[in-house]
Amino acid sequence: MKTKITPIIFLLLFLAPITAFADDDDAEDAIENLGWVAIGAGVIANLPFILFNKWKKYAVRAGGQSLLMARQAVQFYKPVLNFHIILNSVGYFAGMTHGLFLINDLDSISLSLAITMTVLMVSGILLRYTSSRNTKIFNRLLHGQFGLVFLLLALIILHVLVGDD
């Protein structure tokens, strides 16, 4: 039952950006809104996931009562991970659609952002769905690289600033 529901939720969440089109009559504004949908989905998908993982690591290191709480929290890991994957996929496809609609205004910052998003998305997909142990290890290390996360954040901020001008 659970496995049947997951793809349906996934599809419904993908339809979420369509409301961006419904909100505004002006097509250009709607396409811009798709970019905000991508940013919003990214923030909601990543902040809780990163905080959960950091807290879990801290609790294991601290020991005692925190360790017990961390062990109990293990059961929530999979739902949190699925939430992270689904919302990030929504954000990725919304962002790419936004980019394809505005391809005429393509600049180096947007292109850099698209490349970084794709690298993180592909490494995430390979990390989750590949069965090869070596590929999993490689992608786990690559997906959690601080440099890539920092680069993505910097490019999003630059993209928003340049887009506003």
Next chain:
Amino acid sequence: MKALIFGLFLILTLSVVTIPTIFADEDEDEWDDDKREYEQRGSGNMEREQEREREREHEDDDDEGLALGGGTPDAILYGTIAVIIGSVAYTGFKIYKTKRPKVSASR
């Protein structure tokens, strides 16, 4: 389940590619409508309109030139590619470094 998820990703990717083409078709329709309008108005108006259209196209070309090819934006693109290649290389090096002692110890 895995095949289903991959199928979903494929459908979503296709939708991302096809939706802009639908919009592109609409633009072509608009262009045809404009053309018909020009024909109805007569040749004098059409020439003036065409001139204006050409000027607008030149303005667009100038904008595109500014968007890509500047110094700082290009540096950002090269920097991004360098960071990605660096991350991949660093990850590979990290794995190589952790696996090498195990191989030598087993011998």
